Amino acid sequence: MKPVFKTVDPADRIKVLKEGRADLVVASLGKTAEREKEVDFSLGYFVSTQKLVAKKGQFKDLLQLDKMTVCVASGTTNGPKLKSMAHGIQLVELPDNAEVFKALQEGKCDAASGAEATLLGNLAKMPGKQAYEVPDVPIASEAFGVAMRKGEKRLQQQVNDALTASESSGEAEKIYDHWFGAGAAVQLPRSFKISR
The missing domain is CATH 3.40.190.10 (Periplasmic binding protein-like II)
Incomplete structure (x- = not known):
């Protein structure tokens, strides 16, 4: 078949x-x-390790999540995991990773969350990528x-x-x-x- x-x-x-x-x-x-x-x-x-991508130097500690707006792809486990860790977090769910990275570039969120490999792959293709990083701050595996x-x-x-x-x-x-x-x-x- x-x-x-x-x-x-x-x-x-x-x-x-x-x-x-x-x-x-x-x-x-x-x-x-x-x-x-x-x-x-x-x-x-x-x-996979769930992490964030954000502007360089912006995210260093999980305690910062409570004050952040984070974009995630709809239907993934990223949003619920973040919400369980930081009740004050503002989540923006978007249809897919392309929309998530577009929103990040447009400043509609402070960071984007996802699987580390997915974040790094999308970041490698993103215009202006040198201004962003995936800090070594694991959220979940x-x-x-x-x-x-x-x-x-x-x-x-x-x-x-x-x-x-x-x-x-x-x-x-x-x-x-x-x-x-x-x-x-x-x-x-x-x-x-x-x-x-």
Whole structure:
């Protein structure tokens, strides 16, 4: 069977599975207890650290969050995590990361929050990027997994088998190094292995 790939807004990823419009969601989709009530997940294939991107020198400490306006992509776990840490934070939810970075450039928010790899990738393409940074202030970590409809145990097993085989063969590390290794635009050390 040949796969058919579709682009889906972050806020619709769970919905397309539940409505049967997709069999799998392969994206930067964090495995959370709340999401696992709605869909099943594969083993984690990537571990992400949530951070902020802001103008250089503007953000140094989590205590500053209470006084900030932060843009996040709708449907991600970033907003709820930030709100649980800083009740005074002002969140601006936007449809996707392109809109988040546009709002940041236009000064509609003090910072943007997301997965470190996503932030660094978008920052690398942003005009005026030298004025911004992703400070080493972790907000949270989460594993990304492949999502599927509840009860698809056979499909879940096949995805897990493919993921563990890619780790055992060294293919997972090669893929990671291609995107985040020494020669990549975004360089992040790999701090995880895919395992059962």
